[in-house]
Amino acid sequence: MTQATDITLKLAEFETRIARGEKIEPGDWMPDDYRKQLIRMISQHAHSEIVGMLPEGNYITRAPSLRRKMVLIAKVQDEGGHGQYLYHAAETLGISRDEMEQALLAGKAKYSSIFNYPTLNWADIGIIGWLVDGAAIKNQTMLAHCSYGPYSRAMVRICAEETFHQRQGKEMIVKYAQGTSNQRQMAQDALNRWWGPVLMMFGPHDSDSPNSEVLIRWGVKTQSNDTVRQLFLDEVVPELMAIGVQIPDPQLRFDAESKHWKHGPIDWAHFWQVVKGNGPMNKERLAARNQAHDNGAWVRDAVTAYASRK
Amino acid sequence: MNAELTSTLDSRVLALADDELILAHRDSEWTGHAPMIEEDIALANIAQDELGHATLWYDILCDLRGQPDEHADQLVYFRDAADWRNAQLLELPIGDWAFTMLRQFLFDQFEWVLLPALAKSSHIAVAQAAAKVLREEIYHTRHSTAWVRRLGQGTAESHRRMQTALDVQWPLASQLFVPMLGDAALVAAGIWPDMAPLQQQWLAKVSEMLAECGLVAPATAATRISRHTHTEHLVNLLADMQSVARLDPQADW
Numbered sequence: 001m002t003q004a005t006d007i008t009l010k011l012a013e014f015e016t017r018i019a020r021g022e023k024i025e026p027g028d029w030m031p032d033d034y035r036k037q038l039i040r041m042i043s044q045h046a047h048s049e050i051v052g053m054l055p056e057g058n059y060i061t062r063a064p065s066l067r068r069k070m071v072l073i074a075k076v077q078d079e080g081g082h083g084q085y086l087y088h089a090a091e092t093l094g095i096s097r098d099e100m101e102q103a104l105l106a107g108k109a110k111y112s113s114i115f116n117y118p119t120l121n122w123a124d125i126g127i128i129g130w131l132v133d134g135a136a137i138k139n140q141t142m143l144a145h146c147s148y149g150p151y152s153r154a155m156v157r158i159c160a161e162e163t164f165h166q167r168q169g170k171e172m173i174v175k176y177a178q179g180t181s182n183q184r185q186m187a188q189d190a191l192n193r194w195w196g197p198v199l200m201m202f203g204p205h206d207s208d209s210p211n212s213e214v215l216i217r218w219g220v221k222t223q224s225n226d227t228v229r230q231l232f233l234d235e236v237v238p239e240l241m242a243i244g245v246q247i248p249d250p251q252l253r254f255d256a257e258s259k260h261w262k263h264g265p266i267d268w269a270h271f272w273q274v275v276k277g278n279g280p281m282n283k284e285r286l287a288a289r290n291q292a293h294d295n296g297a298w299v300r301d302a303v304t305a306y307a308s309r310k
Numbered sequence: 311m312n313a314e315l316t317s318t319l320d321s322r323v324l325a326l327a328d329d330e331l332i333l334a335h336r337d338s339e340w341t342g343h344a345p346m347i348e349e350d351i352a353l354a355n356i357a358q359d360e361l362g363h364a365t366l367w368y369d370i371l372c373d374l375r376g377q378p379d380e381h382a383d384q385l386v387y388f389r390d391a392a393d394w395r396n397a398q399l400l401e402l403p404i405g406d407w408a409f410t411m412l413r414q415f416l417f418d419q420f421e422w423v424l425l426p427a428l429a430k431s432s433h434i435a436v437a438q439a440a441a442k443v444l445r446e447e448i449y450h451t452r453h454s455t456a457w458v459r460r461l462g463q464g465t466a467e468s469h470r471r472m473q474t475a476l477d478v479q480w481p482l483a484s485q486l487f488v489p490m491l492g493d494a495a496l497v498a499a500g501i502w503p504d505m506a507p508l509q510q511q512w513l514a515k516v517s518e519m520l521a522e523c524g525l526v527a528p529a530t531a532a533t534r535i536s537r538h539t540h541t542e543h544l545v546n547l548l549a550d551m552q553s554v555a556r557l558d559p560q561a562d563w
Contacts, residue, residue: 050347053341053342054342057341057342057343059554060338060339060341061335061338061339061547061550062550062551062553063554064387064554064555065383065387065555065563066361066364066365066368066386068563069361070358070365073338073341073354073358074354076342076354077341077350077351077354077355077358080342080347080350080354081351083347084347084348087347122563175562180558180560180561182557182561183561288342288343291343292342292343292345295343295345295406296344296345296346296407297345298471299345299346299407299461299468300345301464301465301468302461302464302465302468303460303464305464305468306459306463306464
């Protein structure tokens with residue numbers, strides 16, 4: 001049997017397994033492109049959790065009650081835990097955490113662009129919990145069905161915790177929308193700034209997303225970007241309207257025929273600018289990660305030196 | 311309990327609650343900025359524990375004062391620096407990892423001698439709270455002790471940084487044990503332990519670790535800094551911590 005036919009057979013078997021709904025596990029044969037795609041997705045996801053600690057971490061020192069302070073520290077801690085867990089999942093594909101961290105620090109790796117926006121008032125923490133984590137849950141629920149076992153299982157576990165995050169964020173915004181005029185203003189201001197970037201979290205429209213077809217066939221993604229965005233929209237639009245905040249999209253409308261909410265145009269030029277590193281906080285986020293890493297160098301050296309003598 | 315004992319116990323509990331709250335606040339500043347992800351997670355965990363302990367002591371204070379639980383938030387978010395009773399050691403900025411770990415170690419060891427004694431208090435609520443806190447402190451003590459060893463005996467640089475931290479912190483650490491007005495009556499009533507022998511226990515324990523790491527406690531004259539005095543670091547910490555709450559004092563957050 002030639003090498004080429006061998007690979008064709010293996011690929012056919014691999015695709016059959018996925019079509020049957022089986023999970024692919026770390027030691028199993030997989031196409032190089034599948035491995036590469038998963039490393040890219042899982043490491044980007046891990047980086048997003050780690051960088052994602054920064055915008056919310058910004059408000060830990062200012063959380064306005066003992067309870068809010070406790071919840072926020074716990075939430076940001078969870079994100080660190082998710083990052084650690086996802087780095088482990090990616091390591092099962094033959095890349096080291098160190099390689100992934102170096103790629104992030106060097107600015108070569110991507111992470112979710114949503115974390116390149118600043119947190120400017122306390123209600124941002126509520127909006128991030130409700131909408132950013134809410135959007136992430138929609139993506140992650142889809143990924144929990146993905147064909148790669150370790151990633152799928154990580155998603156199940158992470159979704160469970162994210163659901164708590166979303167609940168506390170929503171609780172804040174619902175309360176502030178009915179609170180004092182300061183609180184209402186804060187909640188509206190936060191929504192105004194985060195709404196557009198949140199819709200971009202699901203990625204480009206299907207017509208502009210060239211990778212999607214093979215990713216769906218291999219069970220890496222199980223639903224298209226626009227499908228998941230629509231699920232999110234249909235869930236949160238009525239909830240936001242019910243509490244009396246204004247969604248900053250004058251063209252947002254309910255389409256009676258399809259029974260779906262339809263959003264106005266998304267500013268994709270801006271999206272690509274942020275992806276390319278020119279968003280409002282890209283440089284600061286990367287600098288903060290590098291600073292933590294550089295400041296920790298002597299600590300890690302000390303740990304290694306101490307361990308080598310014991 | 312007579313009014314005088316209640317008022318003295320109030321001061322003692324407030325001091326302990328403030329110690330825990332300010333330390334929790336400082337520790338939480340590392341979240342997202344620690345030397346490794348594992349420590350982002352560990353320190354965030356410790357910060358939550360200390361915050362939980364602070365809340366426990368503030369709740370006892372609310373009971374002593376006949377106030378509802380919301381009084382705890384009032385104390386934390388609407389009190390000026392002059393009225394805080396935490397030790398200065400805890401309000402200093404986080405510094406480097408050596409500074410944070412040494413401070414945590416000195417405070418954990420303080421709790422490690424105080425809490426078992428406090429768990430025998432004749433005041434039931436105080437005794438129960440102390441026993442509960444003590445159970446969690448086992449993990450903190452283990453964590454900070456391991457770090458003092460690693461850094462104290464790691465590299466020349468980590469040792470130097472630990473010594474620098476010790477030089478700053480040592481003169482302030484004794485403030486944790488400083489006598490407060492009315493202590494004698496509380497001790498006589500079996501409500502609060504005598505701090506002087508506890509300080510000796512603490513000193514023995516801490517000195518043992520410093521010796522193991524080759525760290526030298528600076529020779530300082532015994533100073534008694536009252537818990538009523540603070541550095542400007544506390545003023546800055548409170549300005550930040552209280553900023554959102556004070557934007558709208560009527561608001562329920």
